[in-house]
Amino acid sequence: MTETALHPYRTHHCAALRVSDVGTPVRLSGWIHRKRDHGGVLFVDLRDHHGLTQLVVGPSSPAFAVLERLRVESVVTVDGEVVAREAGTVNANLPTGAIEVRARGVSVQSEAAELPLPVAGEAEYPEEIRLKYRFLDLRRERLHRNIMLRSGVIASLRRRMIEQGFTEFQTPILTASSPEGARDYLVPSRVHPGKFYALPQAPQMFKQLLMVAGFDRYFQIAPCFRDEDARADRSPGEFYQLDFEMSFVTQDDVFAAIEPVLAGVFEEFAGFAREAPWGVTKPPFPRIPFAESMLRYGNDKPDLRNPLIISDVSAHFAQSGFGLFERIVAGGGVVRAIPAPGTAAMSRKFFDDMNEWARGEGHAGLGYVTRKGGEFGGPIAKNHGEAGMVALYDALGLGPDDGCFFAAGKEAAAAKLAGHARTRVGEQLGLIAQGEFRFCWIVDFPMFEYDEEAKKIDFSHNPFSMPQGELAALENEDPLSIKAYQYDIVCNGVELSSGAIRNHRPEIMYKAFEIAGYTRDQVDANFSGMINAFKYGAPPHGGSAPGVDRIVMLLADEPNIREVVLFPMNQKAEDLMMNAPAPVSDRQLRDLSIRLNLPAKG
Numbered sequence: 001m002t003e004t005a006l007h008p009y010r011t012h013h014c015a016a017l018r019v020s021d022v023g024t025p026v027r028l029s030g031w032i033h034r035k036r037d038h039g040g041v042l043f044v045d046l047r048d049h050h051g052l053t054q055l056v057v058g059p060s061s062p063a064f065a066v067l068e069r070l071r072v073e074s075v076v077t078v079d080g081e082v083v084a085r086e087a088g089t090v091n092a093n094l095p096t097g098a099i100e101v102r103a104r105g106v107s108v109q110s111e112a113a114e115l116p117l118p119v120a121g122e123a124e125y126p127e128e129i130r131l132k133y134r135f136l137d138l139r140r141e142r143l144h145r146n147i148m149l150r151s152g153v154i155a156s157l158r159r160r161m162i163e164q165g166f167t168e169f170q171t172p173i174l175t176a177s178s179p180e181g182a183r184d185y186l187v188p189s190r191v192h193p194g195k196f197y198a199l200p201q202a203p204q205m206f207k208q209l210l211m212v213a214g215f216d217r218y219f220q221i222a223p224c225f226r227d228e229d230a231r232a233d234r235s236p237g238e239f240y241q242l243d244f245e246m247s248f249v250t251q252d253d254v255f256a257a258i259e260p261v262l263a264g265v266f267e268e269f270a271g272f273a274r275e276a277p278w279g280v281t282k283p284p285f286p287r288i289p290f291a292e293s294m295l296r297y298g299n300d301k302p303d304l305r306n307p308l309i310i311s312d313v314s315a316h317f318a319q320s321g322f323g324l325f326e327r328i329v330a331g332g333g334v335v336r337a338i339p340a341p342g343t344a345a346m347s348r349k350f351f352d353d354m355n356e357w358a359r360g361e362g363h364a365g366l367g368y369v370t371r372k373g374g375e376f377g378g379p380i381a382k383n384h385g386e387a388g389m390v391a392l393y394d395a396l397g398l399g400p401d402d403g404c405f406f407a408a409g410k411e412a413a414a415a416k417l418a419g420h421a422r423t424r425v426g427e428q429l430g431l432i433a434q435g436e437f438r439f440c441w442i443v444d445f446p447m448f449e450y451d452e453e454a455k456k457i458d459f460s461h462n463p464f465s466m467p468q469g470e471l472a473a474l475e476n477e478d479p480l481s482i483k484a485y486q487y488d489i490v491c492n493g494v495e496l497s498s499g500a501i502r503n504h505r506p507e508i509m510y511k512a513f514e515i516a517g518y519t520r521d522q523v524d525a526n527f528s529g530m531i532n533a534f535k536y537g538a539p540p541h542g543g544s545a546p547g548v549d550r551i552v553m554l555l556a557d558e559p560n561i562r563e564v565v566l567f568p569m570n571q572k573a574e575d576l577m578m579n580a581p582a583p584v585s586d587r588q589l590r591d592l593s594i595r596l597n598l599p600a601k602g
Contacts, residue, residue, distance in 0.1 A: 006025070006026075006027045006079070007027060008077075009027070009029040009077055010027050010028050010029045010048075010077070011026050011027045011028075012026055012028060013028075013048055013049070013050040013051070014028055014030050014046055014047060014048040014050055014051050014052055014053040014096070015048075015050040015051025015052070015053075015095050015096060016050070016096075017053060017082055017096050017099050017101070018095075018096070018098065018099065019084060019098045019099060021082045021099065022082050022083060022084050022099060023081065023082065023083075024081070024082045025079070025080070025081055026079075026080060026081070026082055026101060027077060027078070027079050028046055028048075028053055028055075028077070028078050028080075028101065029048065029075070029076070029077040029078070029109065030046045030047050030048035030053075030075070030076070031046070031047050031048070031072075031073050031074070031075055031112075031119075031139070032044055032045075032046065032047075032067070032070055032071070032072050032073060032074050032075075032076060032112075033045040033046065033047035033052060033072065033073075033119070033120055034072065034120050035067070035068075035072060037068070040059050041056065041057070041058055041059070042055075042056070042057040042058075042064060042067055042068055043055070043056055043057075043100075044056075044057065044067055044103075045120075046076070046078065046101075047139075049144075051094075051095060051096065052094060052096065053096045053099075053100070053101055054085075054091075054096070054100040054101070055067075055078060055080065055100065055101050055102075055103045056083075056100045056101070056102050056103065057102075057103045058102075061102075061103055061104055061105075062104065062105055062106075063078065063080075063103040063104060063105055063106035066106045066108065067103070067106055070108065070111060070112075071111070071112045071113070071114065071115075072112065072115070072119070072120065073112035073115060073119055073136075073139070074108065074110065074111045074112040075108075075109040075110040075112075076106050076107065076108055076109060077106065077107040077109060078101065078103050078105070078106050078107075079103070079104050079105040079106070080101040080102050080103040080104050080105075081101065081102050081104070082099050082100075082101055083099065083100055083101070083102050084098065084099055085097070085098055085099060085100055115136065116129055116132075116133050116136070117129050117130065117133060117136060117137065119136060119139045119140055121140075122140065122141070122142055125137075127562075127570060127571075128570070128576060131562075131568065131569075131570055131575075131576040131577060132576040132577055133577070134566075134567055134568075134577050135577070138566070142563075143563065145272075145556075146552070146556045146558065146563055146564045147564070147566055149269060149272050149552060149555060149556055149564070150548070150552045150564055152269065153265060153269060153548065153551060153552050153555065154221055154548060156264070156265050156268055156269070157221070157242050157261065157265055157548070158221065160260070160261040160264055160265065161219045161242070161244065161261060164217070164257055164260070164261060165216075165217050166217040166218065166219040166244060166257075167215065167216075167217060167218060167219070168218075168219055168220055169210060169215070169218050169219075169220055170220055171200070171203040171206035171207065171210075171220065171222065172200070172206065173199060173200065173223070174187060174197040174198075174199070175197060175198055175199075175200050175206075176197070176198060176529075177196065177197075177198035178198070178201065178205075178526075182201055182226040182227065182228045183226065183227040183228060184198040184199065184201065184225075184226075184227060185198065185199040185225045185226075185227050185237075186198055187199065188592040188593075188594055189592075190591055190592050190593075193592075193593035194593060199225035200222075200223075200224060200225060201224055201225060201226050202222070202224045202241070202243065202545060203220070203222050203224075203243050204464070205527070205529060205530050207243060207244075207245040207543065208245065208464070208502055208504075208530060208533075208541065209529065209530065209533055210245065211245055211246075211247045211538070211539055211541040212504075212533045212534065212536070212537075212538045212539070215247075216246070216247050216248075217244070217245075217246050217247070217257075218243075218244060218245045218246075218543075219242065219243060219244040219245075220243050221240055221241075221242060221243075221548060222240065222241055222242075222243040222545070223238055223239075223240055224238065224239055224240070224241060225237065225238050226238075226239075227573075229571075230569070230570075230571045230572075230573065231561075232559060232560050232561065233494060233549075233550055233553065233561055234547075234549070234550075234561060235549065235561050235562065235565055235568050235569060236569050236571070236572075236573035237569050237573050239547060239548075239549050239561075240547070240548040240549060241497065241545040241546060241547050241548055242261075242497075242545060242546045242547075242548055242551075243543070243545040244257075244258070244543045244544065244545065245541055245542070245543035246541060246542060246543055247539040247540070247541045248539050248540055248541070249501075249540065249541065249542055250501065250540075250542075251443070251485050251487065251501050251542065253542075254487075254499065254501070254542050254543060254544060255284065255285070255287075255441060255487075256283075256284070258489075258544060258546070259283035259284060259285055259439075260283055262439065262489070262491075262496075262546060262551075263280055263281065263282065263283055263439070265551065266278075266280045266437045266491075266551075266554075266555065267280045269555045270437060270555070272555050272556060273555065273556050273557035274435070274557065277435065278435050278436065278437060279435060279436045279437070280436075280437045280439075281437065281438055281439040281440075285439040285440055285441055285489070286304070286439075286440040286441070287440070287441045287443050288302065288440055288441065288442055288443070289442075289443055289444040290442055290443065290444050290445045290446065290483075291444070293442050294415050295310065295312060295336075295415070296309050296310055296311075297309075297310060297419060297422065298310055298336070298415050298416060298417075298418040298419020298420065298421075298422055299415075299416070299419040300442050300445075300488065300490075300495075301442070301488065301490045301493055301494065301495045302440065302442075302490065302493065303423065303426075303432065303438070303492050303493030304438035304440055304492075305432045305433040305434075305436055305438050305492060305493075306422060306423065306426035306431060306432050306433075306493075307426075307431055307433075308338060308339055308341075308422045308425060308426050308431065309339070310336050310337065310338055310415075310418045310419070310422055311336065311337045311395075311396055312334055312335070312336055312337075313335050313336070313337045313392060313395070313396070313406075314329045314333075314334045314335045316335075316384075316388065316391065316392045316395070317329050317335050317384070318330070320383070320384050320385075320388060321383040321384055321385055321388075322379075322380050322383040322384045323383070324408070325367075325380075325406070325408055328408045328409060332410075333408060333409050333410050333411070333414065334408070334409070334410075334411050334414050334415075335406055335407070335408045335414070336406065336407045336408070336414050336415065336417075336418040337392075337396060337404055337405070337406055338404065338405040338406070338407065338418055338421045338422050338425055339396060339398055339402060339403075339404055339405075339425075340368075340402065340403035340404060340405060340425050340429065341398070341399070341402045341403075341429070341431075342401060342402065342429070343370070343401070343402065343403035343429070344370075344371065344372040344373065344400075344401035344402075344403075345401075346403070348370070350428070351368045351370060351378070351403065351405075354366050354368065354405060354421070354424065354425070354428075355367075355368065357424065358407075358417060358420075358421065361417075361420060363407075363413070363417045364409070366405050366406070366407060366417065366421055367380050367405065367406035367407075367408065368380070368403060368404065368405045368406065369381045369389065369403060369404045369406075370403050371393070371398075371400060371401060371402055371403060371404075372400075372401060373400055373401065374400035376389050380406065405421055405425065407421060423493070436492075437491055437492060437554070438491065438492055439489065439490070439491050440489075440490050441487050441488070441489055441490075442487060442488040442489075442490060443486075443487045444468075444483045444484075445460060445461045445483065445484055445486040445487070445488075446460045446461075446480065446482070446483060446484070447459070447460065447461075447465065447467045447468075447479070447482040447483060447484040447486075447512070448460055448479045448480055448482060448515060448516065449480070450480060456516075456517055457479050457480070457515055457516060457517070458516050458517070459512075459516050461484060461486045461498065461500075462484075462486055462498065462500050463512065463513065463516065464500070464502050464503055464509070464530075465484040465485055465486045465500035465501065465502065465503060466484065466485045466500070466501045466502060466503045466504070466508070466542075467482050467483070467484050467485075467503070467508070467512060468482065468483045468484060468485060469482065470505075470508055471505075471507060471508045471511060474508065474511045474512060474515060475511065479515050484500065485500055485501035485542070486498065486499070486500040487499055487500065487544070489544065489546060491554060492554060494550055494553075494554060495550075496546040496547055496550055496551060497544045497545045497546040497547055498544065498545075499542065499543055499544025499545065500542060500543075500544075501540070501541075501542035502540075502541050502542055502543075504534055504538040504539065504540055504541060505534065505538075506531055506534045506535055509523065509531060509534070510523060549561050549564060549565060552564040
């Protein structure tokens, strides 16, 4: 190939060249990643989307003075010839590490100003700078790879859903505000002054209406919008989910459809952030009733890599020499035990530090018992007595060198503390299995709960779920005892999605909302599209919506969802790069018939 035949910008990308290309004239384009001057010979790492190629530039080359002058991150096009590296300089960690390009000429496509943050390396930088200059942050290797992982995961999800017989549809972005769920983002209507659209919190009603319309299996990679505070596992403003719905299905059918999709994606990308092989739960995934999960794990999103199991030991302290626990149990509270196996060699400080940690989390404290060579230690053991402690340990299956922690109080508070303690003990003792993605379903959620603040019964999960027992249960059973066909899918302690078999019969929906304090007129007004559609023949249907951002976050082994999102907002839901949200002009406000009534400053 002659130079006159070369492409204007590149003959190869920066990860393409190998030893077989030695002697070939090439043209490369990319960003100057690093520069090193070794005794008058300039070495330049040239980077593009695909990877790196090392350039070597001698002082006699016309390219030398130009490349020496340019700052890193300037964009250049380089002409040269592929040469083999000397044996001692081969970089086995780089696909192009056996060759380099001897540069003869260079064209400057764009000069870089002084950088506000470095691109080479993975040094931590303040969030404000990273988000303001996100286009630079995205050039960094880890973040760039994360975003490519995200693209690959979405492509895999889409392919696997189509293989499962699902059809992709796009539901509206401008819709009606919903009285349920989180706070809506509202969009004013110009042609209907005083009225507003809402961005969808989820395509929930639309996907159910697709089932009513006769489509059988729907999915989409759906954008969702919620005006809520940021969390480590959810971006403020918007997020994406694998939304799907199916007709004429039971809960078992939904599980059977989505399990191979999720397991397949995790198997495909499990090794992304780690060299060691990773295990993925094979379908069918374990199913854990909500009540059992709250008892055994202290929450409804258990990390099954942690082998510790919480037990209710209230009965052991109903008549005990340890007065504090006895009074708690007598007052209707509970005592939960969290085992700490093999802690005989641990100092007393380990147990005291756990107690201080619990206090730092806002709890009254975390009781404990030590045991070494069969001998019990600590105030609880001393007051409860040798016989009582032996009976308790036998019931828990604990051995002569195992410790135990205790969370006591009202059931909800004790369960919460026990769950947090289970996680911390597992981490402190190195018990959490590495190299695994452990899936499970949480099932049998309560349909209703009692709202202590409002002093009324309300929905506990999704108001559009089918109650187990259907209308007969709503009419004849204690509402707080009714379970729903609702389910969450959890992986390594992260909730990926909620889902349900839907309530598709108007009479059941009216009754369920009546129990939660809604009149028939309110149901008709707030959910008119759905309730009207159900009156014209609706199939039994159900679905779910695993979160794409959380899937990628797990696969990338990132603690914060910002690291797998292209252009995230900060904690205050601000886009520092595009300066959003921002004021608009008076003319725009007049077009929308809007007058601002801003809160007083200060």
